[in-house]
Amino acid sequence: xxxxxxxxxxxxxxxxxxxxxxxxxxxxxxxxxxxxxxxxxxxxxxxxxxxxxxxxxxxxxxxxxxxxxxxxxxxxxxxxxxxxxxxxxxxxxxxxxxxxxxxxxxxxxxxxxxxxxxxxxxxxxxxxxxxxxxxxxxxxxxxxxxxxxxxxxxxxxxxxxxxxxxxxxxxxxxxxxxxxxxxxxxxxxxxxxxxxxxxxxxxxxxxxxxxxxxxxxxxxxxxxxxxxxxxxxxxxxxxxxxxxxxxxxxxxxxxxxxxxxxxxxxxxxxxxxxxxxxxxxxxxxxxxxxxxxxxxxxxxxxxxxxxxxxxxxxxxxxxxxxxxxxxxxxxxxxxxxxxxxxxxxxxxxxxxxxxxxxxxxxxxxxxxxxxxxxxxxxxxxxxxxxxxxxx
Amino acid sequence: xxxxxxxxxxxxxxxxxxxxxxxxxxxxxxxxxxxxxxxxxxxxxxxxxxxxxxxxxxxxxxxxxxxxxxxxxxxxxxxxxxxxxxxxxxxxxxxxxxxxxxxxxxxxxxxxxxxxxxxxxxxxxxxxxxxxxxxxxxxxxxxxxxxxxxxxxxxxxxxxxxxxxxxxxxxxxxxxxxxxxxxxxxxxxxxxxxxxxxxxxxxxxxxxxxxxxxxxxxxxxxxxxxxxxxxxxxxxxxxxxxxxxxxxxxxxxxxxxxxxxxxxxxxxxxxxxxxxxxxxxx
Numbered sequence: 001x002x003x004x005x006x007x008x009x010x011x012x013x014x015x016x017x018x019x020x021x022x023x024x025x026x027x028x029x030x031x032x033x034x035x036x037x038x039x040x041x042x043x044x045x046x047x048x049x050x051x052x053x054x055x056x057x058x059x060x061x062x063x064x065x066x067x068x069x070x071x072x073x074x075x076x077x078x079x080x081x082x083x084x085x086x087x088x089x090x091x092x093x094x095x096x097x098x099x100x101x102x103x104x105x106x107x108x109x110x111x112x113x114x115x116x117x118x119x120x121x122x123x124x125x126x127x128x129x130x131x132x133x134x135x136x137x138x139x140x141x142x143x144x145x146x147x148x149x150x151x152x153x154x155x156x157x158x159x160x161x162x163x164x165x166x167x168x169x170x171x172x173x174x175x176x177x178x179x180x181x182x183x184x185x186x187x188x189x190x191x192x193x194x195x196x197x198x199x200x201x202x203x204x205x206x207x208x209x210x211x212x213x214x215x216x217x218x219x220x221x222x223x224x225x226x227x228x229x230x231x232x233x234x235x236x237x238x239x240x241x242x243x244x245x246x247x248x249x250x251x252x253x254x255x256x257x258x259x260x261x262x263x264x265x266x267x268x269x270x271x272x273x274x275x276x277x278x279x280x281x282x283x284x285x286x287x288x289x290x291x292x293x294x295x296x297x298x299x300x301x302x303x304x305x306x307x308x309x310x311x312x313x314x315x316x317x318x319x320x321x322x323x324x325x326x327x328x329x330x331x332x333x334x335x336x337x338x339x340x341x342x343x344x345x346x347x348x349x350x351x352x353x354x355x356x357x358x359x360x361x362x363x364x365x366x367x368x369x370x371x372x373x374x375x376x377x378x379x380x381x382x383x384x385x386x387x388x389x390x391x
Numbered sequence: 392x393x394x395x396x397x398x399x400x401x402x403x404x405x406x407x408x409x410x411x412x413x414x415x416x417x418x419x420x421x422x423x424x425x426x427x428x429x430x431x432x433x434x435x436x437x438x439x440x441x442x443x444x445x446x447x448x449x450x451x452x453x454x455x456x457x458x459x460x461x462x463x464x465x466x467x468x469x470x471x472x473x474x475x476x477x478x479x480x481x482x483x484x485x486x487x488x489x490x491x492x493x494x495x496x497x498x499x500x501x502x503x504x505x506x507x508x509x510x511x512x513x514x515x516x517x518x519x520x521x522x523x524x525x526x527x528x529x530x531x532x533x534x535x536x537x538x539x540x541x542x543x544x545x546x547x548x549x550x551x552x553x554x555x556x557x558x559x560x561x562x563x564x565x566x567x568x569x570x571x572x573x574x575x576x577x578x579x580x581x582x583x584x585x586x587x588x589x590x591x592x593x594x595x596x597x598x599x600x601x602x603x604x605x606x607x608x609x610x611x612x613x614x615x616x617x618x619x620x621x622x623x624x625x626x627x628x629x630x631x632x633x634x635x636x637x638x639x640x641x642x643x644x645x646x647x648x649x650x651x652x653x654x655x656x657x658x659x660x661x662x663x664x665x666x667x668x669x670x671x672x673x
């Protein structure tokens with residue numbers, strides 16, 4: 001995957017003379033001290049991140065953490081004070097107004113927290129707006145706007161006014177308005193935060209669905225950690241204008257960078273986020289069908305196990321033998337003793353789907369890839385440990 | 392002994408200077424206003440009164456509703472029967488021209504002051520001054536520059552009636568939610584596109600309220616302006632006062648009121664946005 005957006009050393013300082021503040025920042029003064037001395041507020045401090053093409057990058061933080069400011073720097077709705085923002089290798093920060101407008105018109109769609117629809121325009125008039133201002137002829141822009149409305153399931157409402165629509169529907173219009181220009185990048189500023197929980201969940205699923213078809217590069221702002229973990233491929237956590245950690249949802253959960261993040265993630269429903277892959281272990285012992293029963297028995301004795309997985313060439317999982325079967329049939333061929341109906345999971349199976357399996361069997365769950373290659377095992381104790389938040 | 396600031400005489404000096412040195416400007420304005428008002432008056436009096444009444448009633452019906460059309464029919468018939476038709480049309484022409492000039496100057500100034508804090512700060516005291524200065528005072532310089540007659544009347548009316556057009560245009564644009572403007576920017580709108588596609592359409596109801604105010608103030612100024620010979624209904628009212636003709640004064644006063652209600656209702660409906668009408672509102 002190539003890099004779509006690259007933000008380096010980005011600062012936003014609010015106030016008349018930001019230059020003065022840089023010196024103070026270099027001296028290591030805190031945000032509060034700087035405000036007390038200069039009345040300048042630091043919106044974003046030294047942000048660095050990359051967003052790959054087709055990725056959903058979530059910027060997550062509480063209110064006042066600077067996440068919305070950071071998002072608005074990407075399309076320069078807020079002028080950054082220092083730093084570079086490359087979109088497809090072009091620096092947004094140093095670009096002329098006219099070039100910037102072109103980028104906004106063609107590459108970036110934006111969705112807002114309170115929808116920010118144009119109340120004097122019909123639904124389709126809203127969706128057409130981006131095409132209208134870049135001079136697309138009316139028949140074509142109507143066609144494209146209708147297509148965008150179809151994507152969000154609102155084509156029947158094309159000629160209504162936004163005020164006649166519910167909140168969820170209004171935000172669909174907002175999404176359609178952003179999609180109509182067929183942008184590479186979607187900037188979503190707390191897009192679902194104003195919706196009630198059920199509608200929010202529906203919109204999240206719909207966004208993920210759409211993303212499966214469209215493969216846009218999405219930068220998504222939220223203050224809701226569950227939302228971040230659900231839709232984010234990568235998550236950046238912000239606090240006081242600084243990015244404190246960037247990682248996949250699992251990395252954030254399993255390896256919080258500091259106590260702030262740790263505290264943040266402690267109440268999360270881990271079973272939805274953690275996958276079999278993240279809690280599996282390397283099997284301590286493996287045998288092949290060529291090994292005889294005696295070898296199998298010795299390995300189990302050595303490791304103190306009551307069963308052991310059997311793999312063929314290329315580590316393809318064949319099944320499992322138990323110590324009881326082996327002891328009672330020491331003269332038989334090992335391949336006759338293999339139990340093939342072992343519980344299996346894939347590397348991306350959420351832990352919540354393992355509960356049922358684990359409750360029905362005493363043996364570990366085998367984690368395999370699509371070809372049946374054994375990648376690791378999940379012992380029942382690992383599932384419990386993961387849920388408890390330990391490692 | 393007391394010292395008196397010579398404000399009044401300074402003002403006089405400035406005006407005398409302008410009168411001596413910028414006469415050609417005033418002459419040009421005078422010619423322009425005079426010809427446009429004559430044309431409009433001729434136009435309004437082109438058709439016989441009954442046909443004109445039908446046209447005005449249809450306009451009321453089209454822009455507002457049946458009730459207001461009925462009101463217009465009754466009022467204009469009444470005016471006709473009082474023998475004040477010609478004066479009413481003269482006043483109507485006066486108001487239309489004064490309002491038009493007020494809007495042509497006022498709306499751009501309103502847009503400017505909505506976009507610039509400096510302009511807003513600069514205009515505010517001037518507008519306060521224009522609105523609170525007793526209306527009679529405008530008559531003096533108007534007469535000095537433009538002589539007695541309708542042109543002076545219109546100039547005085549414009550000064551008096553323009554402030555609400557400026558203020559409400561500015562207010563309407565400033566009231567457009569910042570996030571909506573931000574959304575328009577995010578999609579790559581130029582400042583002009585934001586103005587014409589977002590801000591002005593959304594400010595339209597407020598701007599139309601300003602237009603409505605502008606018309607109403609023009610109408611109230613028309614009677615005062617009759618003192619410098621602007622004629623029309625105001626002239627009749629003045630005649631009623633000076634010659635102690637109570638009946639004439641009442642009748643022409645009533646005609647002013649009826650014209651005012653007609654213009655007010657019709658322009659109010661002009662201000663109600665399309666959206667409200669589509670929703671079955673208003």
